[in-house]
Amino acid sequence: MTVRGFIDLLLNDPLRNDVAEIVSNVRRHNHTPRPSGQYWEKTKRDVFLRDNGKCVYCGEENGVEVDHVIPFSLGGNNESDNLATSCLRCNRQKGSKTIDEWLGK
Ligand SMILES: [Zn+2]
Numbered sequence: 001m002t003v004r005g006f007i008d009l010l011l012n013d014p015l016r017n018d019v020a021e022i023v024s025n026v027r028r029h030n031h032t033p034r035p036s037g038q039y040w041e042k043t044k045r046d047v048f049l050r051d052n053g054k055c056v057y058c059g060e061e062n063g064v065e066v067d068h069v070i071p072f073s074l075g076g077n078n079e080s081d082n083l084a085t086s087c088l089r090c091n092r093q094k095g096s097k098t099i100d101e102w103l104g105k
Helices: 003-011 014-029 037-050 088-094
Strands: 064-068 083-087
Touching: 037 064, 037 083, 064 088, 083 088
Parallel strands: none
Antiparallel strands: 064 083
16 A cells, blocks of 8 residues: 555544644645756756765765755755755754754754
């Protein structure tokens, strides 16, 4: 079963109103407007090129992805100047913190 199917199943169960509320809260706080696929792919490519394909935080070259420097949840956007190449490890550690919060400043 897909996650979506599972959520729908829970939502349709009247005994699971608590779950429905949690899910709707998650959806409300997760309303990040993702840019369209093509635009997002190009933006990511531009960011990787600009950062030489390396994690800007530790220099790792493998398994890099794009990090929101100012997290979406804090009002950051999808523009390339708010994006940085980051390895999985740094991106997971940083999470939805600002760089200062992540580094404990
Ligand atoms: Zn890193």
